[in-house]
Amino acid sequence: MKLLDLIVFFVYMGGITVYGSSFYKKDKTVSEFTIGDSKFPSWVVTMSIFATFVSSISFLALPATAFSSNWNAFVFSLSLPIASVIAVKYFVPIYRKINSPSAYAYLETKFGLWARVYVSMCYLLTQIMRIGTILYLLALPVNAMFGWDIITIIIITGLTVTIYSLLGGIEAVMWTDAIQGIVLIGGAVLCLLFLWFAMPEGPAQTFKIAIEHQKFSLGSFDISLTESTFWVVFIYGIFINLQNFGIDQNYVQRYIASSSEKEAKKSAFWGGMMYLPVSLIFFLIGTSLFAYYEVFPTELPSEIGSASDKVFPFFIANKLPSGFTGILIASIFAAGMSTISTSINSSATVILYDYFQRFSSNKIFTEKSSIKILYIVSLILGIIGITIGIAMINVKSALDAWWKLASVFSGGMLGLFLLGAFVEKIERKGAIWGVIVGIIIILYMSISPLVFTEDSNKQYASSLHHYLTIVFGTMSIFIVGFLSTVLFKSK
Incomplete structure (x- = not known):
């Protein structure tokens, strides 16, 4: 354990928690808690959408997938432009017109109350599983770096994010998202450059080894529905990404939080498109890790190599220079914490508007009672997410498990x-x-x-x-x- 890394990590964790909590206001209104009174600058909304999309699932599981297999999963990213354009053209105007903090109020106007309840329940199940998966993936690098118990890490991390999400509302979530988005991009780029120049023959050797082992393959182009071909992943990506940018409360809430429809469209498009080059970096990291351990096979313990999710955290903890490790750990936490805080805030918003206010005999909630509900629900969601994260410990592949769960619960x-x-x-x-x-x-x-x-x-x-x-x-x-x-x- 390096003292400098420890300092960097705890300074980041403490700083982001204090900064997020600083948005707490005693007399905060429901509008401030859920959409920030629609006063966010465009670049903050863009970075928040991007940071919400990029989680520790991306930061750790994508390199793990590239390390153990190939670039077949990158096809998912290639489908983003199609989904982003459709969402911007058709869905953003609908939500700006409805102007409800809940994305699912729209469904009631089209199909009735049952549709609103059905879809909002599917959304809540998805978010709870997402929080748990991300908390588990966040615990892996810290466990590799400090040797701390994974369950303890999950509990502490979950409570930390829950506290500032609860206290600061959407303002804390989106402003910390913007900072965390910048941190995670910088950390990923630093790690990739270090990997390339750690090779005896430089970056070219990485690509040579990767090509020899067909690591850049995007999968089979055969027309088959039984295997993970290029077309299966591409079609899956279109549907999942359209669901994310078109109907997910996490993103819809940001469209409403934008100052105008024009700004909402711009943020939705660029927030999604930013993920394409960043996911490319994640896959390059995984492929570079494979090449590195092909050159230095004795440096990777067999029990780590057989668990691909642990390879990147192991490299971070054992091979990066002092200070770099702390930055990378902070980057991973930036990716995960931004998504968790968004899920907590958005889920609490859905529960307030789609359940408490919709089904209460007293249709008019006071600001005080509504804020109290948001606080309590945020805390409960954080605790449930922590429980799911602990249950994820024995899952073999976090990415594969998340994609399966996302398909079912959606x-x-x-x-x-x-x-x-x-x-x-x-x-x-x-x-x-x-x-x-x-x-x-x-x-x-x-x-x-x-x-x-x-x-x-x-x-x-x-x-x-x-x-x-x-x-x-x-x-x-x-x-x-x-x-x-x-x-x-x-x-």
């Missing part, structure tokens, strides 16, 4: 939004049947491979790749809802 919710946005008059019963069909398909594709494991029963299990769960769930909802509208349109 529940094809994108299909309802597409129906609302692109079909003017919807047959509501048809939309309900669409959701039922979509859920059945999602459950079958997710659970049948786990149930039908015996050789005699394997023919009953879904053979489609699990990335396609959200694709078929979304398509079934849209198609069934659309056909119901066309065929059974009321007189």
Whole structure:
């Protein structure tokens, strides 16, 4: 344990916590807590969207994937421009017009209350799992660096982020996001440069070894729905990214927090596009780690090499110069903490508007009672996320687990939004049947491979790749809802 690294790490953690908490105000209004009275500068919103998208899932799991496999997962990033353009053109204007802090109030105007509840519940389940996954990934480098207990790290980190998210509201979240976005980009670039110039023959040797082992492969271009081909990941990326930028409360809340529709569109587009080059850096780090340990194989313990999620944290803790390690750890925490704080704030906003205020017999909540609800819910969400993070410890691949969970919990919710946005008059019963069909398909594709494991029963299990769960769930909802509208349109 290097003293300088320890100082850098704790200065960052303490500084970001104090800075976020400084936005606490005794008489804070609900509008200030949830959308900051829509007074944020455009660059802050842009950096906040970017930092929300980049988490420790990106910072640690993407290099792990590139180290153990190839660049097939990078295809996910290549789908971002398509999703960003669609979201900017069609979805941002809808939310600015509705002007509700909750993204899901829109669905009630199109389909009724059931749609608002269904989608908001799917969102909350996704965010809880996301918080837990990120807390687990944040604990790995600190465990490698200091040898501290992973459970203890998860608890301390979760409580730290929860405190400043709770005290400062959306202002604390977005301003710390902006700082954390800058820190994580700088840390990733520094690490990549160090890896390249640590090679005996310089950066060229990294690319030579990577090419020899086909590490830059984007996957097979075959037309197959059973394997993780280029096309499967690309299609999956379009649907997930469209769900993120088009219907996710984390992003919609930032569109509303922007000072105007024009600024919201600009922030949505550039906040998404920034991820493309940064994810490229993450994959280059993973590939460079592979090349480095090909040249120095004795420096990587076998138990670390077999667990790809731990390779990057091991390198950070053992190979970077004093001071650099602290910066990298701070960068990883910057990536994770920004996403966790966003999930806590946005989820608390959804629970207040979509449940407490919507179902209360007393429709008018006072500012004091609403703020109290936001504080309590934020604390509870942080505790639940910590519990999930501890449960993630025995998961083999965090990235693979997160993508599976995201597909299941999203529940094809994108299909309802597409129906609302692109079909003017919807047959509501048809939309309900669409959701039922979509859920059945999602459950079958997710659970049948786990149930039908015996050789005699394997023919009953879904053979489609699990990335396609959200694709078929979304398509079934849209198609069934659309056909119901066309065929059974009321007189």
